Amino acid sequence: MAELVNVMPLFNDLAKIEHEHRVACQDCSLFRLCLPLGLQNSDLIQLDKIIKRSQSYKRAHSLFSIDSEFKSLYVVRSGSFKTTISAVNGREQVTGFYFPGEFIGLDAIHQQSYQSNAKALETSSVCELPFENLQEIGKQMPQLQIQLLTRLSKELSTDKNLMLLLGKKTADEKMATFLLSLSKRFQDRGFSATDFQLTMSRSDIANHLGLAVETVSRVMSRFQDDGLIAINGKAISLRNNAELNAMCG
Amino acid sequence: MAELVNVMPLFNDLAKIEHEHRVACQDCSLFRLCLPLGLQNSDLIQLDKIIKRSQSYKRAHSLFSIDSEFKSLYVVRSGSFKTTISAVNGREQVTGFYFPGEFIGLDAIHQQSYQSNAKALETSSVCELPFENLQEIGKQMPQLQIQLLTRLSKELSTDKNLMLLLGKKTADEKMATFLLSLSKRFQDRGFSATDFQLTMSRSDIANHLGLAVETVSRVMSRFQDDGLIAINGKAISLRNNAELNAMCG
DNA sequence: CAGATCTCTTGATATAGATCATGGAAATAT
DNA sequence: ATATTTCCATGATCTATATCAAGAGATCTG
Numbered sequence: 001m002a003e004l005v006n007v008m009p010l011f012n013d014l015a016k017i018e019h020e021h022r023v024a025c026q027d028c029s030l031f032r033l034c035l036p037l038g039l040q041n042s043d044l045i046q047l048d049k050i051i052k053r054s055q056s057y058k059r060a061h062s063l064f065s066i067d068s069e070f071k072s073l074y075v076v077r078s079g080s081f082k083t084t085i086s087a088v089n090g091r092e093q094v095t096g097f098y099f100p101g102e103f104i105g106l107d108a109i110h111q112q113s114y115q116s117n118a119k120a121l122e123t124s125s126v127c128e129l130p131f132e133n134l135q136e137i138g139k140q141m142p143q144l145q146i147q148l149l150t151r152l153s154k155e156l157s158t159d160k161n162l163m164l165l166l167g168k169k170t171a172d173e174k175m176a177t178f179l180l181s182l183s184k185r186f187q188d189r190g191f192s193a194t195d196f197q198l199t200m201s202r203s204d205i206a207n208h209l210g211l212a213v214e215t216v217s218r219v220m221s222r223f224q225d226d227g228l229i230a231i232n233g234k235a236i237s238l239r240n241n242a243e244l245n246a247m248c249g
Numbered sequence: 250m251a252e253l254v255n256v257m258p259l260f261n262d263l264a265k266i267e268h269e270h271r272v273a274c275q276d277c278s279l280f281r282l283c284l285p286l287g288l289q290n291s292d293l294i295q296l297d298k299i300i301k302r303s304q305s306y307k308r309a310h311s312l313f314s315i316d317s318e319f320k321s322l323y324v325v326r327s328g329s330f331k332t333t334i335s336a337v338n339g340r341e342q343v344t345g346f347y348f349p350g351e352f353i354g355l356d357a358i359h360q361q362s363y364q365s366n367a368k369a370l371e372t373s374s375v376c377e378l379p380f381e382n383l384q385e386i387g388k389q390m391p392q393l394q395i396q397l398l399t400r401l402s403k404e405l406s407t408d409k410n411l412m413l414l415l416g417k418k419t420a421d422e423k424m425a426t427f428l429l430s431l432s433k434r435f436q437d438r439g440f441s442a443t444d445f446q447l448t449m450s451r452s453d454i455a456n457h458l459g460l461a462v463e464t465v466s467r468v469m470s471r472f473q474d475d476g477l478i479a480i481n482g483k484a485i486s487l488r489n490n491a492e493l494n495a496m497c498g
Numbered sequence: 499c500a501g502a503t504c505t506c507t508t509g510a511t512a513t514a515g516a517t518c519a520t521g522g523a524a525a526t527a528t
Numbered sequence: 529a530t531a532t533t534t535c536c537a538t539g540a541t542c543t544a545t546a547t548c549a550a551g552a553g554a555t556c557t558g
């Protein structure tokens with residue numbers, strides 16, 4: 001997850017700057033995922049001024065939790081995160097996994113307080129967008145507002161599909177849907193659609209899909225026996241996308 | 250659902266206009282739910298010009314479906330709606346219920362095409378907000394954009410909680426959570442928090458909560474036997490909110 | 499690097515809630 | 529009004545997946 005495979009930095013300097021998390025939006029390899037809409041170059045320079053680029057978060061470290069003060073939205077820069085919410089009795093639901101270019105914290109806007117907890121799944125970094133400043137420059141930049149709306153709308157759509165998954169799908173359908181959704185997202189980021197790492201634990205996967213860990217293990221083993229996938233620890237290889245796709249229900 | 254109980258129109262004329270769906274935003278009794286943020290009066294007049302107020306939709310009639318052309322967002326004016334998405338094999342998931350003042354169609358924004366189907370649960374009416382015009386006047390009205398963002402963010406939050414419900418809660422917890430969420434929403438609209446109509450069928454409820462109809466019937470009967478609620482067809486009365494609340498998990 | 503602690507896999511068993519079945523009540527159509 | 533369809537409630541049975549159990553890797557920690 002350290003670097004895009006199909007995007008070659010023009011200069012070594014650029015790669016170095018990027019690695020040090022200082023690259024500006026204009027030059028960021030995630031630009032097309034993060035801010036695809038028509039922002040002017042002058043807008044980007046404005047936006048750039050308010051963005052804080054973080055040092056990295058180590059595995060299992062918290063980006064924010066439900067009782068942190070809400071100050072910022074985040075965009076994943078490298079690595080991956082999960083978000084969770086908890087019921088009063090301590091049970092938790094993994095509400096989402098987030099990869100480079102994706103926004104975290106959008107559900108905090110309405111109450112101006114985080115509604116979930118966000119944790120790094122591996123060593124990861126983010127761009128921090130202080131919300132107040134974002135609103136401020138948004139007033140002069142309708143395209144930025146539209147960009148945010150679009151992001152929110154997309155996550156809403158994802159979540160409705162997750163409701164369908166949680167409410168109506170069998171364990172097999174859940175796993176197939178999940179694997180293909182990951183595959184699609186990696187492909188969008190210029191990674192292999194068939195070979196990738198599951199940066200989250202089996203238990204995170206199980207939780208997210210409304211299954212027991214044991215069921216996830218069993219389904220994956222069976223998929224492997226049937227030649228649909230090959231697993232080696234965290235590494236997975238999709239071997240029959242057509243069949244997997246047919247299984248999504 | 251025809252009228253708010255704690256909001257008395259100042260003039261009979263107003264009530265009549267409202268009933269005929271011609272009342273302007275400035276005078277609408279739903280204003281505080283629909284557009285609570287600081288919109289100037291001049292803004293409202295602008296907004297008012299682009300809003301189309303519909304004739305009513307009868308029970309089971311479609312507001313839009315996944316293959317309608319996306320043109321507008323909607324705000325429920327009276328009555329109630331459900332939204333659904335379907336899996337390839339025909340299974341459907343009820344993704345939400347919508348009451349007066351709530352927006353429908355927000356998940357359509359990112360693809361500029363409806364991602365779900367919306368149906369009236371009873372005779373209902375809506376305000377139609379043509380999205381293109383909304384974007385246009387939004388450029389001059391940052392508060393309107395913020396209002397939309399807030400709405401989206403709120404629905405996102407609701408959906409994450411639904412994921413928790415679908416993924417982690419028992420049938421009893423699901424029902425208790427659902428009933429209290431309805432109660433809260435009715436209360437916000439000035440209706441009784443304890444006595445209301447379930448405008449959706451048992452099967453819609455079951456579907457939404459990821460249960461079988463029979464389970465919904467059984468749980469409700471048991472809740473009634475335990476004195477938590479009283480049911481009479483579509484009419485329900487909450488009798489022990491404390492206990493229900495403790496059951497939400 | 500050794501012990502401790504998680505994580506993953508696989509098997510055996512239990513169970514919450516689905517499915518099947520039926521009858522009555524309500525809503526809708528004729 | 530009456531027929532027809534849909535909706536709701538309740539009982540009996542079944543099943544997909546949870547839970548319990550146990551061992552093998554992997555990962556952390558001092």
